[in-house]
Amino acid sequence: MTDTQTHQPTQTQTQTMRHDGGGREVDVDVVVVGAGIAGLYLMKRLRDLGVGARAFETGDDVGGTWYWNRYPGARCDVESIDYQYSWDPELAEEWTWSERYATQPEILRYVNHVADKHDLRRDVTFETRIVDARWDDATSKWTIRTEPADGGPLETLTCRWYVMATGCLSAPKDPEIEGSDAFEGEVYVTGRWPHEGVDFTGKRVGVIGTGSSAIQSIPLIADEADEMVVFQRTPNFSLPARNGPPRPEKVERFEQADDYREEARWSSAGVPRDMPELGAMMVDEDTRRARYEQAWQEGTIFSLTGAYNDLFLNPESNATAAEFVRSKIRSKVDDPETAEILCPTTFPIGTKRLCLDTNYYETFNRGHVSLVDLRAEPIQRITATGVEVGAGDGASESRSFEFDAIVFATGFDAMTGAIVRVDIEGRDGLSLREKWAAGPQTYLGLMTEGFPNLFMVTGPQSPSVLSNMAVSIEQHVEWITDTIERLREDGHDVIEPTELAERAWVQHNDDFAGITLFTQANSWYMGANVAGKARAVLPYIGGVDRYRQTCVDVVEAD
Numbered sequence: 001m002t003d004t005q006t007h008q009p010t011q012t013q014t015q016t017m018r019h020d021g022g023g024r025e026v027d028v029d030v031v032v033v034g035a036g037i038a039g040l041y042l043m044k045r046l047r048d049l050g051v052g053a054r055a056f057e058t059g060d061d062v063g064g065t066w067y068w069n070r071y072p073g074a075r076c077d078v079e080s081i082d083y084q085y086s087w088d089p090e091l092a093e094e095w096t097w098s099e100r101y102a103t104q105p106e107i108l109r110y111v112n113h114v115a116d117k118h119d120l121r122r123d124v125t126f127e128t129r130i131v132d133a134r135w136d137d138a139t140s141k142w143t144i145r146t147e148p149a150d151g152g153p154l155e156t157l158t159c160r161w162y163v164m165a166t167g168c169l170s171a172p173k174d175p176e177i178e179g180s181d182a183f184e185g186e187v188y189v190t191g192r193w194p195h196e197g198v199d200f201t202g203k204r205v206g207v208i209g210t211g212s213s214a215i216q217s218i219p220l221i222a223d224e225a226d227e228m229v230v231f232q233r234t235p236n237f238s239l240p241a242r243n244g245p246p247r248p249e250k251v252e253r254f255e256q257a258d259d260y261r262e263e264a265r266w267s268s269a270g271v272p273r274d275m276p277e278l279g280a281m282m283v284d285e286d287t288r289r290a291r292y293e294q295a296w297q298e299g300t301i302f303s304l305t306g307a308y309n310d311l312f313l314n315p316e317s318n319a320t321a322a323e324f325v326r327s328k329i330r331s332k333v334d335d336p337e338t339a340e341i342l343c344p345t346t347f348p349i350g351t352k353r354l355c356l357d358t359n360y361y362e363t364f365n366r367g368h369v370s371l372v373d374l375r376a377e378p379i380q381r382i383t384a385t386g387v388e389v390g391a392g393d394g395a396s397e398s399r400s401f402e403f404d405a406i407v408f409a410t411g412f413d414a415m416t417g418a419i420v421r422v423d424i425e426g427r428d429g430l431s432l433r434e435k436w437a438a439g440p441q442t443y444l445g446l447m448t449e450g451f452p453n454l455f456m457v458t459g460p461q462s463p464s465v466l467s468n469m470a471v472s473i474e475q476h477v478e479w480i481t482d483t484i485e486r487l488r489e490d491g492h493d494v495i496e497p498t499e500l501a502e503r504a505w506v507q508h509n510d511d512f513a514g515i516t517l518f519t520q521a522n523s524w525y526m527g528a529n530v531a532g533k534a535r536a537v538l539p540y541i542g543g544v545d546r547y548r549q550t551c552v553d554v555v556e557a558d
């Protein structure tokens, strides 16, 4: 990032109030959007640096992803020892995770504990949405308009630095099903689950989708429901989580927390682990199967696709791992026809997010649970009473299902959705939504040319969702806040990537993706789950370690 302009340093704490036509205008150094894991750490760091900052959050409390995703069975798919803050070492002493993979309520309690301990809520305006943000070249500031949830008047504020800490999976996508508003029974969306919980006892429940949210919630909803129908468009690969108490070997390694964390920061996915030296085709079938079996027993999302070093590169190698998991699905599901429907065949394993489950496949052995294969019988529409499926071309009879409740587990407009839902206008009236219409263009997933002083935490083209988010969030927050501090010290008011640097980074992303199998899947990694969204590899595939080094090099090169 070289294209900086020199101005006077900003004031250290500028909560200057200006009254303008009865409206309230506030100027702060930094506006942060989001009070999740990223937003809270940003606010803590900015406060410690003496930088005036205000955060805005649509929810009525902290937590981000863990505030919204309250569906039954919601858990992190990275072990809790890895998925926690490292910036306050006392937290590891104060907080003991009860499970290897903590549930959403436990993670939310942890986030609340951190917010309480560091008094972070006082700088957050809750129940408030950012409507738009406009860059003003004359003042080198952003003008931001916010809207309170109660429909009160919009408020305007200005800031020098604008940080989107809006999360990668926070904008639920439209289900894109005809009549999705027509159902007159209870409607639930996994990413916007009611705080008071839902009792499905005695109910007929339809679940649409078989991604991670569905795979986590289906076994628990089935425990309560009288009847359950799962509507599956694309089957997913899921591995048993083998949840329980935190793994003793992990707990033991974590006793040297500083070393452990440094290893995580310089690992490929933000979790310390042994890297494979061999390709899958370099060993015989028995050896391979034994290795996959060992990985299957480990219960992490990294074990199986990390068993050999070419599983994301070589289709033949990948096919051996995929077939191993299919054999497991067939052995778990009693009805062979149902088992085949549950077996993924249309994408290489790992190129859609792997899931971790507890009794997912086994749930289809329960008498009151059935599966509808939407590839054979697509959903025609949602009606007032349920769901209608059928080929619609006379190839298969249409069928109707009646429900008391429908659960939409239909996913998110991932990586870019929450960013472009805000109307962001950069230099010369450039709209971010328009700039990214053919796919995101960023420098390091941190900034984008034409939008000075706008930062993104775990933005597209950074490792983000292909890594332990806790590690990647901390790296981005530290990079952004260090950069702001340095610019202030050096008397620079503006930072913006050059077009050339950005083009090179986008090209590097595409080059990396092009040598892997990721481009073969219609996944949310590729933007393929949202109608009309450009097809582009959204996360950086080169790894946390390579990426971190690049960020260090950029700073060292001034």
Ligand code: NA7
Binding pocket: 169, 175, 176, 177, 190, 208, 209, 210, 211, 212, 213, 214, 231, 232, 233, 234, 353, 374, 379, 409, 410, 411, 412, 524, 529
């Ligand atoms: P996902 O993984 O995007 O899953 C969404 C599911 O919903 C997936 O099975 C989709 O099928 C299905 N879907 C979406 N739209 C439709 C329509 N119109 N008809 C039928 N089925 C549909 O979201 P999750 O919330 O489960 O998980 C997101 C991430 O959160 C997860 O990867 C973890 O990292 C945490 P498709 O595959 O598109 O055919």
